[in-house]
Amino acid sequence: MTIRAVVRGVGHYLPERVVPNSEFEATIDTSDEWIRSRSGIERRHFVAEGQTTSDIATRAAEAALAQAGMAADDIDAIILATSTADLTFPSAATMVQARLGMTKGYAFDVQAVCAGFVFALANANALILSGQARRVLVIGAETFSRLMDWTDRGTCVLFGDGAGALILEGQEGTGETSDRGILATDLNSDGRLRDILYVDGGTSTGTTGYLRMQGKEVFRHAVEKLAETAHTALDKIGLSGADVDWIVPHQANIRIIEGTAKRMQVPMDRVVVTVQDHGNTSAASIPLALSVGVARGQIKPGDLVVTEAIGGGLAWGSVVLRW
Structure with a gap:
């Protein structure tokens, strides 16, 4: 018997405040055209004063539970991927657990920056395959607007806030690639590259700090490593880019997304793109892009989906799943 971690529900939440590129023109030397041409970004959402990562994570979780037709106590575990938890501890995941009214099971955070959701999915899959959980709520939630240096035009215009959630459930499969659920994962990191993307705060400084990034170096590593990890995961199950219905990539920069799709030989009309919004x-x-892709009618049951992401660490990885 083969157990697969199958997607049962997905949902997302975006803060109410929408920030168009033009809003930055009054405070820094930039323009809508400059931002669009370099990143593909047109707008982003920022949390309101007092709104926290666990707040928006809870909203996304509620949407996923509603789509799955489940209650909080139907869930065995929560894994929340975030680099912007409300507090140093306890985990934001336990705060979501409490707000959902989940009275059993366990909850914890995963921190792999932009690759966090891929790492969380892989961990949720492992929990299900090992029998430690049957249903896992996997969330990605961030309030990156609170880590921005608003004088650094190279970074502050790139990031936004939001949350997405996905529910995995262990179900019997045939062991073939036609099974629904997670089929393969690939995780990587290289701590030698930490200085090209990091936040200059923490317990060592006693401050929250600001995000610092060497954009050209991140771009160079991203295209190569994202295509490589996707191919590695597909190779594990004997599939290739030609078998993929949808790539759902980390939405960092349209040029990275296009470069990765080209290396995978997958046309852009089979890539879910939300970076502009x-x-x-x-x-x-x-998870935001997955939820939006489902809502748009792009991702349908039976589709082969590849997700891949890279973030500070550097950490990167991919998950291949059949929806």
Whole structure:
């Protein structure tokens, strides 16, 4: 008997405040054209004063539960991918657990920056395959607007806030690639590259800090590593880019998305793109894009989906699943 971690529901939440590119023109040396041409971003959402990562994560989780027709106590575990937890501890996941009214099971955070949701999905899959959970709520949620240096035009215009959630359930499969659910995963990291993308705060400084990024270096590593990890995961199950119905990539930069799709030999009309509306929402970007892709009618049951992401660490990885 083969157990597969099958998607039962998906949902997302975006804060009410929409910030168009033009809003930055009054405070920094930039323009709508400059931002669009370099990133593909047109607008993003920012949280309101007092609104936290666990707040928006809860909203996304509620949407996923509603789509799945489940209650909070139907869930065995919550994994929340975030780099912007409300507090140093406890985990934002336990705060979501409490707000959902989930009275059993367990909850914890995963921190792999923009690759966080891929790492969380892989961990949720492992919990299900090992029998430690039957249903896992996997969330990506970020409030990156709180980590921005608003004088750094190279970074502050790129990021946004949001949350997405997905529910996985263990179900019997045939062991073939036609099974629904997660079919393969691939995770990687290289701590030697930490200085090209990091936040200059934490317990070592006693401050929250600001995001710092060497954009050209991140771009160079991203296109190569994202295509490589996707191919590695597909190779594990004997499939290739030609078998893929949808790539749902980390939504960081349209040029990275296009470069990765080209290397995978997958046309852009089979790539879910939301970066223009959300900006880079870090660990939230893939579940947001999955939820939007389903809502648009792009992703349908039976479709082969590849998700891939890269973030600070550097950390990167991919998940291949059949919807």
